[in-house]
Amino acid sequence: MLTRAGCDQRVGELLDRLSADCQAIVLTHPCHVNYLSGFLPSLAVLNEQKLSFLVVAADGQTTLIADNWQAGAARACQAHQTLIYEWYDETRPAKSCRQLAVRTLLEHLRSVHPRLRGVGVETSALPFEAAENIRQLFRNVTLNDISEPLTEMRKCKHEDEIESIREAVRACEAGFSAVQQELGPGMTELEACASANAAALNSAGLPIVAGGDFISGLERCAAGSGLPTSRVMQAGELLIMDFFLSLRGYHADLCRTLSVSGRLVQEQSRRLAILDKAKAAAEEQLRPGAKAAQIYKALPDVVAGEGLAGQFWGHAGHGIGLDHPESPFIVAESEEELEYGNVVTLEPGLYLEGWGGMRIEDDYLITTTGYERLSSLDSKG
Amino acid sequence: MLTRAGCDQRVGELLDRLSADCQAIVLTHPCHVNYLSGFLPSLAVLNEQKLSFLVVAADGQTTLIADNWQAGAARACQAHQTLIYEWYDETRPAKSCRQLAVRTLLEHLRSVHPRLRGVGVETSALPFEAAENIRQLFRNVTLNDISEPLTEMRKCKHEDEIESIREAVRACEAGFSAVQQELGPGMTELEACASANAAALNSAGLPIVAGGDFISGLERCAAGSGLPTSRVMQAGELLIMDFFLSLRGYHADLCRTLSVSGRLVQEQSRRLAILDKAKAAAEEQLRPGAKAAQIYKALPDVVAGEGLAGQFWGHAGHGIGLDHPESPFIVAESEEELEYGNVVTLEPGLYLEGWGGMRIEDDYLITTTGYERLSSLDSKG
Numbered sequence: 001m002l003t004r005a006g007c008d009q010r011v012g013e014l015l016d017r018l019s020a021d022c023q024a025i026v027l028t029h030p031c032h033v034n035y036l037s038g039f040l041p042s043l044a045v046l047n048e049q050k051l052s053f054l055v056v057a058a059d060g061q062t063t064l065i066a067d068n069w070q071a072g073a074a075r076a077c078q079a080h081q082t083l084i085y086e087w088y089d090e091t092r093p094a095k096s097c098r099q100l101a102v103r104t105l106l107e108h109l110r111s112v113h114p115r116l117r118g119v120g121v122e123t124s125a126l127p128f129e130a131a132e133n134i135r136q137l138f139r140n141v142t143l144n145d146i147s148e149p150l151t152e153m154r155k156c157k158h159e160d161e162i163e164s165i166r167e168a169v170r171a172c173e174a175g176f177s178a179v180q181q182e183l184g185p186g187m188t189e190l191e192a193c194a195s196a197n198a199a200a201l202n203s204a205g206l207p208i209v210a211g212g213d214f215i216s217g218l219e220r221c222a223a224g225s226g227l228p229t230s231r232v233m234q235a236g237e238l239l240i241m242d243f244f245l246s247l248r249g250y251h252a253d254l255c256r257t258l259s260v261s262g263r264l265v266q267e268q269s270r271r272l273a274i275l276d277k278a279k280a281a282a283e284e285q286l287r288p289g290a291k292a293a294q295i296y297k298a299l300p301d302v303v304a305g306e307g308l309a310g311q312f313w314g315h316a317g318h319g320i321g322l323d324h325p326e327s328p329f330i331v332a333e334s335e336e337e338l339e340y341g342n343v344v345t346l347e348p349g350l351y352l353e354g355w356g357g358m359r360i361e362d363d364y365l366i367t368t369t370g371y372e373r374l375s376s377l378d379s380k381g
Numbered sequence: 382m383l384t385r386a387g388c389d390q391r392v393g394e395l396l397d398r399l400s401a402d403c404q405a406i407v408l409t410h411p412c413h414v415n416y417l418s419g420f421l422p423s424l425a426v427l428n429e430q431k432l433s434f435l436v437v438a439a440d441g442q443t444t445l446i447a448d449n450w451q452a453g454a455a456r457a458c459q460a461h462q463t464l465i466y467e468w469y470d471e472t473r474p475a476k477s478c479r480q481l482a483v484r485t486l487l488e489h490l491r492s493v494h495p496r497l498r499g500v501g502v503e504t505s506a507l508p509f510e511a512a513e514n515i516r517q518l519f520r521n522v523t524l525n526d527i528s529e530p531l532t533e534m535r536k537c538k539h540e541d542e543i544e545s546i547r548e549a550v551r552a553c554e555a556g557f558s559a560v561q562q563e564l565g566p567g568m569t570e571l572e573a574c575a576s577a578n579a580a581a582l583n584s585a586g587l588p589i590v591a592g593g594d595f596i597s598g599l600e601r602c603a604a605g606s607g608l609p610t611s612r613v614m615q616a617g618e619l620l621i622m623d624f625f626l627s628l629r630g631y632h633a634d635l636c637r638t639l640s641v642s643g644r645l646v647q648e649q650s651r652r653l654a655i656l657d658k659a660k661a662a663a664e665e666q667l668r669p670g671a672k673a674a675q676i677y678k679a680l681p682d683v684v685a686g687e688g689l690a691g692q693f694w695g696h697a698g699h700g701i702g703l704d705h706p707e708s709p710f711i712v713a714e715s716e717e718e719l720e721y722g723n724v725v726t727l728e729p730g731l732y733l734e735g736w737g738g739m740r741i742e743d744d745y746l747i748t749t750t751g752y753e754r755l756s757s758l759d760s761k762g
Contacts, residue, residue, distance in 0.1 A: 031429050044608045046592045046625055046632065048412050048704045051505070090696040093673075093710035093717060096528065098505035123510035124432070124479035128502065128524065131509035143509065147477065194582045198575035205571065205611055211427045211588065227425045230586055244427055251427065292474075315471040323429045329474035336474060 001167075001248060002038035006160035007078040010153065011036050011060050017149040021118035025056035025146060026105065026134075029125040031322040032150055034249040037064050039077035043207035045069050051101035051127070054079065055108060056120075063112075065104050067097055083108055102130045106137060120146035155319065155327050156341030161250065162365060165321065165343055167204070168245060168252035169363055169374045174203030175210075175243050176256060176377055183258055185235040189214040189228035196243050210245035216260065221357035224314065224349060235261040238268065240359050242347075244324060251324040253345050254375050255361030268358070271350055275360050276379050278302035278348040282316060282330075286344070286364055286371035292334035299348045308350065317346040320363060342366040343374070382548075382629060383419035387541035388459040391534065392417050392441050398530040402499035406437035406527060407486065407515075410506040412703040413531055415630040418445050420458035424588035426450050432482035432508070435460065436489060437501075444493075446485050448478055464489055483511045487518060501527040536700065536708050537722030542631065543746060546702065546724055548585070549626060549633035550744055550755045555584030556591075556624050557637060557758055564639055566616040570595040570609035577624050591626040597641065602738035605695065605730060616642040619649065621740050623728075625705060632705040634726050635756050636742030649739070652731055656741050657760050659683035659729040663697060663711075667725070667745055667752035673715035680729045689731065698727040701744060723747040724755070 014025070014036070027033050033054040034040050041050045052074075053065040064079035067087035074082045085104040088094035109116060116138040121131070123145040131143055157165070175196030182195050193214045200208055214228035215221055216239045225242070233239060242255035257272065264272060281298040296316040303312040318325035320343055328336040330344060338344070344366065349359030363374040395406070395417070408414050414435040415421050422431045433455075434446040445460035448468035455463045466485040469475035490497060497519040502512070504526040512524055538546070556577030563576050574595045581589055595609035596602055597620045606623070614620060623636035638653065645653060662679040677697040684693040699706030701724055709717040709725060719725070725747065730740030744755040 029429075042608070043592050044594065044606065046590065046627060046705050048410075088706070088710075090694075091712055092714045093708060093712060094706065096505070096532075102505060121509065123513070124477070124483060124508045126509045127505045128507045128509050128512035129504035129526075131512070132504070145510075151477075188583075190583050190586065191579075193588075194579035197582065198572075198579045201575045201578065202569075202571050206608060207574075207592065209427065209590075211424050213425065225425065227423070227587060246427060313471075324427050325469070325475065327474060329469075331472055331474060333473045 001160070002034070002078060002164060003160040004078045006158045007036050007038055008060065009158060011056055011062060013153055014149060015056070015058070015060060017153065018120055018146060019144070021142070022120040022144060023058050023116050023118060024109065024113050025120040026126065027054040027056070027122065028127070029122050031249065032122065033064070035154065035322055037062055037077050037079040039064050039066065039074060039079060040249045041070050042073045047097070049097040051098045053101060053105045055105070057112065063108060065101060065108065067101065098127065099129070102127065102133060105130060106133050109134065110137060116141050118142045118144060120144050122147050122150070151327065154321055156339050157321055157343055161321060162343065164248055164250035165252060165363070166374060168247040168250050169254070171200040171204040171208060171247050172243055172245055172252040172254050173375060173377055175200040176241065176254065179241060180258060183239065183260060185260055186232060188230050188232050189216055189239070190230055192239060192241065193228040196241070200245055204247050208245045208247050210243070212244055213240055213242040215240045218354070218356040222351050222353055222355070224351045224357055224359070233260045236265070238356060238358065240357060242359060242361060249322055251320045252363060253320050253324055253361060254363065254377060255347055255359045256377060257358040257360060271358055272379070274303060274306045274308070275348045275350060275358060279346050279360060279362070282346045283371065286338065286366060287369060288338055288340045288366060290338045292328050292330045292336040292338065293332060296330050296332050296334065303350065311350060311352060312348070313351070314349060316348065317344050319344050338366050340366055340368050382541070383415070383459060383545060384541040385459045387539045388417050388419055388443070389441065390539060392437055392443060394534055395530060396437070396439070396441060398534065399501055399527060400525070402523070403501040403525060404439050404497050404499060405490065405494050406501035407507065408435040408437070408503065409508070410503050412630065413503065414445070416535065416703055418443055418458050418460040420445050420447065420455060420460060421630045422451050423454045428478070430478040432479040434482060434486045436486070438493065444489060446482060446489065448482070479508065480510070483508065483514060486511060487514050490515065491518060497522050499523050499525060501525050503528050503531070532708065535702055537720050538702055538724055542702060543724065545629055545631035546633060546744070547755060549628040549631050550635070552581040552585040552589060552628050553624055553626055553633040553635050554756060554758055556581040557622065557635065560622060561639060564620065564641060566614060566641055568614050569611050570597055570614065570620070571611055573620060573622065574609040577622070581626055585628050589626045589628050591624070593625055594621055594623040596621045599735070599737040603732050603734055603736070605732045605738055605740070614641045617646070619737060619739065621738060623740060623742060630703055632701045633744060634701050634705055634742060635744065635758060636728055636740045637758060638739040638741060652739055653760070655684060655687045655689070656729045656731060656739060660727050660741060660743070663727045664752065667719065667747060668750060669719055669721045669747060671719045673709050673711045673717040673719065674713060677711050677713050677715065684731065692731060692733060693729070694732070695730060697729065698725050700725050719747050721747055721749050
């Protein structure tokens with residue numbers, strides 16, 4: 001869970017990155033509201049119109065604006081102040097949640113920041129209506145896009161963020177344990193997915209958002225990705241289970257290729273060993289200063305060395321955190337370098353037409369001297 | 382699943398409701414993009430920055446703008462044309478999805494609508510950046526809020542929408558069947574939730590978004606709502622299971638109060654019978670022209686008639702569709718009247734401090750002459 005100290009530190013860091021002409025910051029994107037306050041709309045409410053704002057004052061004080069159905073989650077978060085607007089009281093019909101959120105934002109800005117000349121906003125997330133009203137309320141105010149400093153900051157995770165990712169990884173691993181135990185001929189891909197979701201939910205102890213590739217059999221595995229279907233899995237087949245989830249807004253992303261009958265045949269074992277070797281070669285390079293393009297290269301190089309030149313495609317990995325995927329991207333044409341505090345995945349795969357496919361994936365924290373593998377699944381399918 | 386005919390009909394209806402000075406409509410909110418095109422971002426991708434637009438031309442032609450990771454879902458939807466922007470090709474680092482979406486939108490508007498004077502938009506959803514660029518590109522263009530006609534239209538469901546809600550209800554019911562079978566002393570609320578989710582997923586045959594109240598025991602049931610916890614349920618206790626989900630963007634919302642040991646004691650049965658009676662009294666009034674406030678009143682009236690005056694609180698029900706809750710709201714202070722094509726819930730509950738709580742909920746389609754109950758769960762706990 002994000003801590004007050006972590007949120008305050010990130011607020012300070014963001015303010016340091018902004019020019020002095022911002023007297024306030026208005027955050028709209030749920031990821032960024034969470035990033036600086038730990039607030040996420042409750043998954044107990046599936047309302048699609050939810051709109052929350054986080055206002056950051058120049059002195060670092062944060063004010064969360066949320067609707068009355070989110071009051072519990074709002075009051076439990078790390079914002080310094082909470083403004084709850086009455087959206088739906090179950091006595092009168094609900095009003096427009098989004099318009100009320102904008103109105104509450106404007107009232108707050110007017111009362112707390114009466115002489116606003118500059119506001120930091122995410123221009124691609126802030127609703128037009130909010131921007132328009134801010135400009136009407138404060139003559140000559142400028143709205144400055146702060147998406148870039150936010151994206152930049154998010155690359156290096158703080159301690160409380162890393163703890164959140166660890167929790168997400170543990171829930172994700174519980175999904176793999178369940179499927180490894182239950183998998184067998186006759187099970188459908190959907191049943192495997194349902195079993196993974198159930199175990200992850202029980203492990204997390206609270207609702208999660210989960211997704212993933214659950215693909216079995218030669219043809220589907222060769223494609224490399226796909227939603228689970230009612231396809232019944234057979235002995236001898238493989239299941240690529242790329243299972244990912246977000247827990248309190250932080251993502252985990254793991255993959256294993258599992259044998260439906262529990263035993264890999266020789267050729268499957270040999271190819272899985274190639275992926276393990278490729279992953280190990282990339283892992284060896286994980287440290288601050290390492291070039292993403294170089295790390296990427298380890299994967300096709302190992303695959304080529306095993307006589308399968310040209311058979312590796314896709315990325316070698318990517319960052320995870322408040323999003324999936326996010327920077328740094330471990331791809332062929334990258335200029336990025338790893339930094340202390342990055343959290344990345346490595347996910348070598350082999351997809352051969354007529355033969356099928358395999359992929360494995362783990363999550364890593366970049367430490368001061370190298371890396372820490374956050375996931376502890378064994379490599380066996 | 383939404384059909385081409387249904388989407389075209391809704392597009393026509395929306396255009397009819399708008400003033401003549403709109404040469405195009407730009408939809409941003411995922412609910413509304415779905416409403417007029419059947420497009421929903423794939424749940425196989427948990428990326429949080431996704432941004433799609435649907436552009437509706439004055440002649441009813443629709444153009445969906447989505448990123449390359451959504452290309453499959455985009456091409457399978459009911460929009461007449463699809464514009465895919467390259468967000469992340471796994472060779473170069475991903476660019477800002479949201480900025481690319483805005484750029485693609487602008488290019489499309491410039492090439493197809495070179496002399497734009499009026500655009501219909503959702504002002505509380507359209508990103509500021511998109512609005513600003515549209516105004517720079519087309520001098521003197523006006524951006525007209527179309528949120529109200531959209532909200533108005535959404536109250537009466539089309540045939541394909543009703544079919545989508547039916548599918549969601551079936552998946553939701555599968556969740557209840559599973560929990561009814563598996564529930565017993567020693568099970569946790571989280572396990573019940575996981576079991577419901579798993580059964581709903583298997584029934585739906587594709588990923589769903591699910592939420593709900595899973596509350597057991599006197600104290601938690603008396604509160605009326607709450608996320609599932611690791612609380613272990615005991616014989617003699619009740620579980621309020623208010624389970625809701627969205628399937629392809631359409632919502633279902635059902636509730637039953639289940640006995641953990643499978644048998645209700647006399648007082649529990651008696652109170653459940655009160656809720657059944659209250660629900661039946663409200664059902665009798667469900668027809669086009671019925672006043673929401675009158676329907677609401679049936680619930681507290683029945684409860685009062687059973688000697689529990691003042692013990693009913695909360696709403697009596699609400700609309701469901703692309704959102705949950707949505708109009709019409711069946712509440713005490715409503716001016717709304719039911720119309721043919723509304724889909725509403727009725728959810729009487731009793732929450733008594735020191736005794737606990739109970740709630741039941743079903744989903745109804747308002748027909749030309751009365752109602753059709755969409756859910757077929759029996760009333761027993």
